[in-house]
Amino acid sequence: MSPENKTMSSNTLSEVIDRSEYRSLLSRITSHQTFWVFVAALLACIALSLLTDTFATDRNLFNVSRNFAFVGIIALGMTAVIASGGIDLSVGSTVVLSAMVVAVLMSSGMPIWIGVPAALLAAMLVGLANGILIAYAGMPPFVVTLGGLSVVRSLGMVLSDNKMIYEFGPDTAMLLALGGGATLGLPNPLIVLGVLAGITGFLFKWTRWGQHLFAMGGNEQAAKLTGIPVMRLKVSVYMFSALMAGITGVLEVGWLGGVTTNLGQAMELSVIAAAVIGGANLAGGVGTAFGAIVGALLIEVIRNSLILLGISTFWQGAFVGSFIVIAVAFDRFRSARSSD
Amino acid sequence: MSALRLDNISKHFGAIHALTDVSLSIEPGEVVGLMGDNGAGKSTLVKVIAGNFAPTSGEIHIGGTRANFHRPIDAQRAGIEVVYQDLAICNNLSAASNVFLGRELTRQFGPFRVLDYAGMRVRAGELFKRLKSETRPRDLVKRMSGGQRQAVAIARTLLSDARIVLMDEPTAAISVRQVAEVLNLIRQLSDHGIAVVLISHRMPDVFQVADRIAVLRRGRLVASKRAADSSPEEVTGLITGAIELA
Ligand SMILES: Nc1ncnc2c1ncn2[C@@H]1O[C@H](COP(=O)(O)OP(=O)(O)OP(=O)(O)O)[C@@H](O)[C@H]1O
Ligand SMILES: [Mg+2]
Numbered sequence: 001m002s003p004e005n006k007t008m009s010s011n012t013l014s015e016v017i018d019r020s021e022y023r024s025l026l027s028r029i030t031s032h033q034t035f036w037v038f039v040a041a042l043l044a045c046i047a048l049s050l051l052t053d054t055f056a057t058d059r060n061l062f063n064v065s066r067n068f069a070f071v072g073i074i075a076l077g078m079t080a081v082i083a084s085g086g087i088d089l090s091v092g093s094t095v096v097l098s099a100m101v102v103a104v105l106m107s108s109g110m111p112i113w114i115g116v117p118a119a120l121l122a123a124m125l126v127g128l129a130n131g132i133l134i135a136y137a138g139m140p141p142f143v144v145t146l147g148g149l150s151v152v153r154s155l156g157m158v159l160s161d162n163k164m165i166y167e168f169g170p171d172t173a174m175l176l177a178l179g180g181g182a183t184l185g186l187p188n189p190l191i192v193l194g195v196l197a198g199i200t201g202f203l204f205k206w207t208r209w210g211q212h213l214f215a216m217g218g219n220e221q222a223a224k225l226t227g228i229p230v231m232r233l234k235v236s237v238y239m240f241s242a243l244m245a246g247i248t249g250v251l252e253v254g255w256l257g258g259v260t261t262n263l264g265q266a267m268e269l270s271v272i273a274a275a276v277i278g279g280a281n282l283a284g285g286v287g288t289a290f291g292a293i294v295g296a297l298l299i300e301v302i303r304n305s306l307i308l309l310g311i312s313t314f315w316q317g318a319f320v321g322s323f324i325v326i327a328v329a330f331d332r333f334r335s336a337r338s339s340d
Numbered sequence: 341m342s343a344l345r346l347d348n349i350s351k352h353f354g355a356i357h358a359l360t361d362v363s364l365s366i367e368p369g370e371v372v373g374l375m376g377d378n379g380a381g382k383s384t385l386v387k388v389i390a391g392n393f394a395p396t397s398g399e400i401h402i403g404g405t406r407a408n409f410h411r412p413i414d415a416q417r418a419g420i421e422v423v424y425q426d427l428a429i430c431n432n433l434s435a436a437s438n439v440f441l442g443r444e445l446t447r448q449f450g451p452f453r454v455l456d457y458a459g460m461r462v463r464a465g466e467l468f469k470r471l472k473s474e475t476r477p478r479d480l481v482k483r484m485s486g487g488q489r490q491a492v493a494i495a496r497t498l499l500s501d502a503r504i505v506l507m508d509e510p511t512a513a514i515s516v517r518q519v520a521e522v523l524n525l526i527r528q529l530s531d532h533g534i535a536v537v538l539i540s541h542r543m544p545d546v547f548q549v550a551d552r553i554a555v556l557r558r559g560r561l562v563a564s565k566r567a568a569d570s571s572p573e574e575v576t577g578l579i580t581g582a583i584e585l586a
Contacts, residue, residue, distance in 0.1 A: 206454040207452075208455065211433075214432060215430045218431055218433060219430045221428065223441070223442075225412075225424060227413055227416070227443075
């Protein structure tokens with residue numbers, strides 16, 4: 001009752017509304033969680049540069065930015081899934097599957113232009129399977145992708161016979177350069193992240209696909225009633241997420257110079273944390289590409305700081321986990337306050 | 341010519357006869373208040389007209405031509421729009437985006453088709469003005485009053501050239517002031533020559549806005565008469581069965 005009254009009484013006070021609608025750009029920016037997360041990441045960077053003499057070294061920054069890029073790319077896909085009202089726990093396993101496909105194919109002598117597309121295709125098939133089970137069989141995303149997490153990693157192991165692969169045939173140099181190299185001084189994964197973030201942001205904001213995705217996340221019943229093809233849309237969202245994981249898999253092989261089957265293990269947690277910290281709402285309907293990146297940045301900076309400050313890496317999980325909980329609690333708190 | 345004519349519509353769900361031989365015709369611009377007890381078949385009738393259910397038997401005529409709806413989209417193409425009980429609105433989107441949901445305007449941008457936000461805002465603004473509603477296209481639906489949300493749902497029906505708007509209990513969950521707002525919206529639709537079927541349990545609302553009252557009891561149409569010739573007492577009797585037929 002009371003929120004209605006509030007809106008109604010402010011209706012008559014047109015100035016109040018004018019003020020809220022045409023608020024200054026600054027106040028609009030600062031009201032976003034993304035902004036504050038960005039500030040936090042920035043402060044953490046500054047603090048680390050001052051407190052340690054290892055953070056601001058070229059080598060460390062290069063590593064941080066590359067790790068950040070991997071989490072960030074997948075977080076773009078995860079943000080799409082979360083905003084659509086779902087969750088994708090199978091991304092870490094999809095990373096290893098994609099990496100294994102490209103590695104196995106290329107080590108058997110195939111050229112890179114077969115290996116990479118095949119890896120991306122394999123990843124997208126994972127997304128397709130997830131999507132079909134969720135959309136058409138009506139199964140909960142959590143269950144389907146949890147199953148996927150296990151099945152897909154197992155496929156990766158079968159594919160490689162659980163051996164490490166570090167020979168990639170005639171195009172080895174190209175593959176290593178793709179993920180491990182730099183262009184114009186920037187690590188390639190970082191550039192890929194930038195491009196994909198631009199594309200994702202564009203898709204979210206300017207296409208019917210994006211509009212429908214957010215509508216579905218906001219109120220799936222409504223989306224269905226207005227004639228949005230909800231089922232197909234869901235499948236496409238999980239395929240998008242899987243494609244992002246697939247791209248990351250290919251890049252990681254190049255960066256690491258070899259693949260083992262524990263690649264991408266527990267990555268889903270960092271990725272979900274990044275998306276949620278970046279403002280994606282687990283209840284659906286909210287999320288931005290920029291937020292995903294900022295969330296990934298904060299996670300990676302914190303992780304790096306733990307290492308540089310000499311804190312045991314055993315603490316990493318505690319941090320990532322608490323971050324998810326804190327971000328969700330923060331969101332709860334805000335929505336509780338606004339519906340008072 | 342009637343905007344909508346129903347000839348002997350029946351709808352059975354297995355052994356349940358939700359509708360039996362319902363015949364009714366509605367003129368353009370006419371507002372029909374459809375009343376009846378819980379389970380009388382009101383929602384079922386709306387769903388049959390809107391193409392959600394095929395009738396077990398009987399015919400639907402729209403503007404004089406026989407209609408054969410298999411899916412809701414068929415009915416929508418024939419000019420039938422529905423305002424659902426729960427409004428089918430996305431709280432996280434703006435009013436304009438909600439109005440255009442599923443029918444977004446796009447424009448060419450280089451090789452891409454991108455959403456035409458400006459166009460949708462302008463068009464939605466015009467629709468709200470036509471409905472004499474204060475709703476602003478940019479605002480998030482989340483922050484709106486119940487009446488404004490109704491306006492959003494109703495504006496959507498004006499987007500296409502709707503001839504018939506079906507409203508399932510639009511005033512069930514909103515405050516008194518907002519009810520007045522919704523009744524105004526209904527009058528606006530009627531002024532534009534659109535036939536409106538209003539389902540409501542609230543007698544005063546129906547008598548304020550309806551030209552005609554139709555009463556369903558256990559799936560049968562037991563009355564369809566001018567509101568001016570009836571009274572809340574008579575309608576109550578018809579709903580409960582105290583009065584057999586009128
Ligand atoms: N999909 C369905 N399958 C089986 N029975 C149904 C279905 N839809 C409705 N019915 C039955 O048809 C009858 C009429 O239901 P309907 O929803 O049309 O009533 P109503 O008049 O809208 O009631 P209310 O005022 O409670 O909304 C009820 O007995 C109901 O149980
Ligand atoms: Mg009903």
